[in-house]
Amino acid sequence: MNRRGFLQTSLGVAGLSLPDFLGLRKLQAARGTGVGRAKSCIVLFCWGGISQLDSWDPKPDAPKEIRGQFKPISTATPGIQVSEHMPKLARHTEKLAIVRSVHHGSPAHGRAMYWNMTGRPPPQQALAANLPPSPDDWPSMGAVVSKFRKAPAGLPPAVRLPYPLVDNGTLQAGEYGGWLGMKYDPIVISTKNGKPFGGVSRGLGAANIDPTLTTGEGRLKKRLELLRGLENGLARSPGTDLFDHSRGLAVDMLENPRVQEAFKLEKEPEKVHRAYGEHICGKSMLLARRLIEAGVPLATVVCAAGDLNGSKGDHWDTHGDGFNRLKNTMLPVFDGSASALLADLDGRGMLDETLVVFLTEFGRTPKVSNNGGRDHYPNSYSVAFAGGGIQGGQVYGKSDKISSKPIHKACGPAELHATIYEALGIPPDTHIHDRLGRPFPIADGESLPLFS
Numbered sequence: 001m002n003r004r005g006f007l008q009t010s011l012g013v014a015g016l017s018l019p020d021f022l023g024l025r026k027l028q029a030a031r032g033t034g035v036g037r038a039k040s041c042i043v044l045f046c047w048g049g050i051s052q053l054d055s056w057d058p059k060p061d062a063p064k065e066i067r068g069q070f071k072p073i074s075t076a077t078p079g080i081q082v083s084e085h086m087p088k089l090a091r092h093t094e095k096l097a098i099v100r101s102v103h104h105g106s107p108a109h110g111r112a113m114y115w116n117m118t119g120r121p122p123p124q125q126a127l128a129a130n131l132p133p134s135p136d137d138w139p140s141m142g143a144v145v146s147k148f149r150k151a152p153a154g155l156p157p158a159v160r161l162p163y164p165l166v167d168n169g170t171l172q173a174g175e176y177g178g179w180l181g182m183k184y185d186p187i188v189i190s191t192k193n194g195k196p197f198g199g200v201s202r203g204l205g206a207a208n209i210d211p212t213l214t215t216g217e218g219r220l221k222k223r224l225e226l227l228r229g230l231e232n233g234l235a236r237s238p239g240t241d242l243f244d245h246s247r248g249l250a251v252d253m254l255e256n257p258r259v260q261e262a263f264k265l266e267k268e269p270e271k272v273h274r275a276y277g278e279h280i281c282g283k284s285m286l287l288a289r290r291l292i293e294a295g296v297p298l299a300t301v302v303c304a305a306g307d308l309n310g311s312k313g314d315h316w317d318t319h320g321d322g323f324n325r326l327k328n329t330m331l332p333v334f335d336g337s338a339s340a341l342l343a344d345l346d347g348r349g350m351l352d353e354t355l356v357v358f359l360t361e362f363g364r365t366p367k368v369s370n371n372g373g374r375d376h377y378p379n380s381y382s383v384a385f386a387g388g389g390i391q392g393g394q395v396y397g398k399s400d401k402i403s404s405k406p407i408h409k410a411c412g413p414a415e416l417h418a419t420i421y422e423a424l425g426i427p428p429d430t431h432i433h434d435r436l437g438r439p440f441p442i443a444d445g446e447s448l449p450l451f452s
Helices: 003-014 018-030 109-118 141-148 217-231 238-255 257-262 270-276 280-294 322-347 413-423
Strands: 040-046 072-074 081-083 096-102 158-161 187-189 298-302 354-360 381-386 394-396 406-408 431-433 439-441
Touching (some): 040 280, 109 413, 141 413, 322 354
Parallel strands (some): 040 354
Antiparallel strands (some): 072 081, 354 381
16 A cells, blocks of 8 residues: 555544645644744624724824714824724724725625635625525635634534624525535524624524523433434435534533533623623623633624614614714724723733634725715725734724725735634645535635734
8 A cells, every 4th residue: 555545544544634634734833933823713793894984994184074973092002093982992902903904895795794704705696795605605714713623522613602694684605614514614602691782683594502591411311312212213314414413512512511611601700791791792702702711713703783684773884873873882882892802811811822803894985975874895994903923002004095995005805814824823825625625725815914
C-alpha cells in the first residue's frame, strides 16, 4: 500500500477525510504565530442595517440633511468619536478596532446578510430580495468554524441567540451549513429571560432549542427508549441520519449537567444582570458569554427583533422616524449590553481569547429621507472588532465626507471573514470541499492588519 492509501485508510478509521486532515495539519502549524490567539468568537449582529453615520462614523461637518440629529462625542481614545447615544461603548474604544471602510453590492437585507455571514456574494438567482436556505448555499461563518473547532461533549460548536434571522416571514439563507451539510447548521437557542424586542420574532422551523423546557431525567429517558423502540428496524436514509444528529445533540444538551449549568443565568450576581440589562438583547449576550465560557467556539447574538416585518419593530431597519427609534430604543440597549459584555470578558480575563465582532448587513443612506430615517446602503458601512489579539484604540479605513463610499483602505465581507478566521487561528486560505469534492478557501480575501 502506498503512503496516500495508508493515510486514507488510517484517517477513515479516525473519521477524517484526507483534505480535512491536511487542513487540520495546516491549522496546527499556524498556531503559535501570535495572531490566532482567540479560542472563541461572539458575533453581535445588528439585523436591519445599523446607520454608520449615527453610530461608528459620525460626520459632524456634513450638512444637516447628512449628519442628522445626533452629535458626536469623544471617546477613551483621543481622535476617535462616536455617536452621542453610544456613551458606554465610547469608554471602551481602547479595546476596539473600528473599521469605517466596508462595502459590498447588495441593498436587500437577506442578500446583504448572506454576504456578511458567509463572506461570499449571494447567488444571483432571480435577484430575489429574500433567499430561503438551500443546500447549495455557501457555508456560514458558524458552519466553517464548526468544521475546525469542536465543542465539549453536549455542546454545539456554533449557536445563534435568541432566534434566526427572518425578513417578512422568510428564513434567510446565509446562516446555515449550506453545502457542508445540515450537521454544520448553527443551533438556535432561545433566550426567554428579559424584556423582548417589540416586533415579530418567529422560528419558522429552524432547529431551535429552549433550554428552559425540561421533562425530568426519568421521563426523558423513558421517552427516548420508547422512540428507539418505535424506530427499530425502520429503513435509514441520509435525511434520517441528519435528523438523528440534530436530535442527539439536543438530547446531549438536555442530559449534560455542564451544559445545563451554562444555561442558568440565575447563577449570575444581580450586578451582572443590571450591567447587561433586563432585556432579551442583554440576556442573550450574557448567555453567549456563559456558553463560550463552557466551550462553545462561536455564538451569534441577534441584537434586534428577529423578523424585520416590513421595517416595523425594534430593529435597525430605520426607514421612518429613525432618530427617535435609535435614541429611544436601539442604541441605548445595544450600547449598554455590548459595553457590559466587553467589560465582563475583560474582567474575567477572557477578552484576550475571545474575539467580539460587531457586524451588520449594510449601512444607511447618507441623506436623511423625507420620513425622518435612512434607507438601505451597502456602499459604505462600519463594523468593529475587539479582543482575540485585536489591537484596540484604532480606526481602520475611512469613508468620504458624507459616508457615501470608502476613500481609504476599502474592504468587504471577504476581508472581514479572513480577519475572523485569522484571529481564531484558522488560516484564511485553508480549504474546505463541497459535495463534489472541489476545494475552496474558507475566505476569499486577506485579513485586515488589526492585530497587536
